[in-house]
Amino acid sequence: MNLLFILFFPLLIGAYLLIAKPKHAFIISLSATILEAIATGFLLYKINETMLPITFIQDWIPEVGIQFSLKADGISGILIGLCALLLPFIVGSTSNTEKANHAQYQGLMLMMQSAMMGAFLAKDAFLFYFFFEASLLPIYFLASKFGGENKSAITFKFLIYTIFGSLFLFIGLIFVYLRTPGTTHSADIETLYLTARNLSAESQGYLFMAFFVAFAIKMPIFPFHTWQPDTYTTSPSQGTMLLSGIMLKMGTYGVIRLIIPMFPLGIGIWGNTAMVLSIIGVIYGSIIAIQQKDAKRLLAYSSFAHVGLISAGMLTQSFDGIQGALYQMLSHGINVIGLFFVIEIIERRTKSRELAQLGGITQSSYALTVCFIILSLGSVALPLTNGFIGEFILLKSIFDYSLILGVVAGITIILGAVYTLRLIQKTMFGNVSRITTEFSTLTLEEKMVLIPLSIFVLLGGIFPNAILHFSEESVMQITQLLK
């Protein structure tokens, strides 16, 4: 029952906010996300205790073997944990703005959470697909109604692009589904594993491409990324946080949950290409980030680079690669929403994100600088930050797969430092500019968001084992399928 609560509670509150438009939307929304986080925490605690997945299975359309089935195991646990953990901070980041008590805005964020939770929890492939697509709806409205410059054109492109990709996924799913045994067939993900693995290498190759394109657009992977910088830049900060912090993980999760166990032969054919593309993205995105003038756009490219590394690690199909990918999904989510929030804070006060116009903020806000530096260190993977654990394991897995690819991917630790330190210097250091002279210190509400996130960065770097251990069993099951 807990699973159902986690899935539907944000949706209900979100719907209530949208329909009733209550006055105190912020406090309702924040309480709901905190309650959701507690419920999720409780669920994860139970999974961790028993090391057994928790499932909920209900027949939905029995004639065609489609079930309303949910499953939380070590892998989906990481993702729902991420989603539950981040939402209170994303909601909290709206405090003291006109968006805080904007019922529609808050409602959409909560509905978004439900949809993403659904995608991570779905045990039935069509259910996964349903949530995968449904999550587009709230984020589309968030971005197109509350976004910045040129929002309609950009969000429209984002929408069409992702839907276009998902179509391939949908067709691929139906193809496999129709080959499951029995007259009613089954769309249960684990049944699909068995069916798909018995398909010919050629079919698996095509299926791999169909699935991967959908997820590659979502993440995004080079060269499917051109929607991303614009969308991240124009979306309202919370939209960007949802997109980069959690939503893109639906793509990476999809690779682990569906592609790797289903199409080992397909990966055999195309895995190398996909990995090379991912790594090109790592380097390409990092290099573009170096000369960005807009702080938010810089972070968008940085996120693109980071996710490429996650993708490359997963595609090694090794235990290390998948573990590292899961860990890095969590780390990246925490770091990136913290970083986007810092930019939002700067923009609130100065009305600008142009690096050329900023500078010297540390002279008026020491706390902001400290948090920003800690989050950035997580992003550049300094040891004792969460980013190091993720990137260390990912790079190790890629390196074990291929020395050359590992070394090329490793260049990210150099380029990452180049653009991140530039971002720090241009915003925090140097002389104060016209617009940063009266920069006010952090408010209590802002600290309540930034300081815990910064602490997570360090905790994740010092005590990674709790999380690595949590997903170990489930990742092992997947890698055992590959033997």
Next chain:
Amino acid sequence: MSLIYLIPLLPFIGFFVNGLSFPNISKQVAAIIGTIPPLVAFILSVQLFVNYDGTTQILHLADWIKLGDLQIPFDLQIDALSIMMLLVITGVGTLIHIYSIGYMSHDQGFGKFFAFLNLFIFFMLILVLGANFTVLFIGWEGVGLCSYLLIGFWNQKNSYGNAARKAFIMNRIGDLGFLVGIFLLIQNFGSTDYTTIFSSIQQGDVPDNLGLIAFCLFVGAMGKSAQIPLFTWLPDAMAGPTPVSALIHAATMVTAGIYMVIRANVIFELSPDVLQFVGWIGLSTALLGAIIGLFQNDIKKVLAYSTVSQLGYMFMGLGASAYSASFFHVMTHAFFKALLFLGAGSVIHAMSDEQDIRKMGGLKSKMPITYLTFLLGTLAISGIPPFSGFFSKDEILAHLYHHDLLMWSLAIIGSACTSFYMFRVFILTFWGEFRGTEKQASHLHESPWSMTVPLIVLAIFSVAGGLINLPHFAGGNEFLAHWLAPLLPSTEPLGEVSFLSLEMGAPLVAAFVPPMLAIIIFSSKKLIPSEDGQIHGIQKVIYQKFYIDELYDLIIVKPVNFLSVFFGQVIDFLVIDLFVEGIGKIVQYASTEFRRIQTGNVGYYVFMMVISIAIILFMGLKSWIL
């Protein structure tokens, strides 16, 4: 036992308390909070040293990363090498903390400065105490972070910020090599623990790519210890406050690369090609640094190039498998170079932030303690007996003599340059007439006790530091070599050298003749280096550091910046995105016919889509498809 944990923990607490309470506590309190931890850590280290029984102890602090069969724990290792490093770091560290109380007394960021210094000490201790390469890497990158924070300490100035970034990024280039080395070690040994790796190598389990491993580790060392081609960050790092230059960029952090090679000597010993490479890189760096140092006019820049050069000597020693000699030089260099930097700091402090030696002169009478201690430091670094630098440098040279005569001769030339540029700086700063402004002249003063006491203590060590490893011919018993022997390959004894041989004589000539030349040129003839505009020819090339920064800018920085714009504006927009939009256009064209049933409202589309999917699911997918 638990007291050992306090050694790194105390500086961390100092960092934490000072960092959190800045800027809300007074400078006095911040100074106490900042200085007590390294002092106590030093006392504990001395106690550890005195009671050390010669065995290697591994202290298991906690598990860190567990990945399938791979275990990377937070383990600390106490052995002869780490204890020696502890003494240097906490000893020199404490002195520099005390010095900073005076030096930074007028600075607004006083508490923050001490917090960063403490954090540095913490990471440096982790670096040397780690019992595996990954924990070493924590310290390795951690000190890099502190170096970044401290070089850019006065962060309003953009050029300082640039220097800080440059240091971090160049170190990261080396760190990538190091990281690859760690991955290779994991591949081959399934572990990064020193004991596991070294004992399996010693038992004959030598992987084919051991040379590659050694090379990768050395790439890391090249970054951290500022060797060619990754050395240009170190002179720029002088943008940081002078105590930082003394502690981080002379005495401790930059020697981490040497520490690491000594630590991994089991790996390097079996990779003779790599050792050869290490030696030649060291030699080239030593010569380059010494030559550039000849014509620099910024007192800190001279010392910086001198550091680059001395680090080169240490690597040369390593290349000749003279591990204990190199470590000896690490120690004596820590004393005399910290002394010289602090002395320079004292001068800069008195000169109201003037660093150009052409505008100094005659400071001897105004600052007697600084003068005298700086002189002792200069004698030590020049290799004049019986000061510490003589013994340590001579030991490296003696090994080189038996290892490779060409290397040895070139090293002697570098040595001669060293004693020349050091005396040049010394004479121009302290002797002759004062060449600064009236205002500076009226302000000249000896530094407060908090700055002079560390100078005196370091001067004593610079003079007598040779005793740590006094060779037999000077009546010593080579304490350091024996102390470190269990961790090092057994090297052949060098045999006795006599003062009349070439082996002994050449270094002495290189130590004594150039200072005399310097005295003639800069004291008797009273020549002052010319103004920047009047420097020509080869001298200008050297003064401009062989234009290496400009070269890097041209072949790396500019192309990357160009690529950044090219990828972002051309490839992304004009190639990939155009293609994507093109597909959109085709679809749009094809769908003109269907237009009538569309409303043009995007929200409506999405809504219909989601509803349709749900309906499809409900209606029974199979029958619909077939």
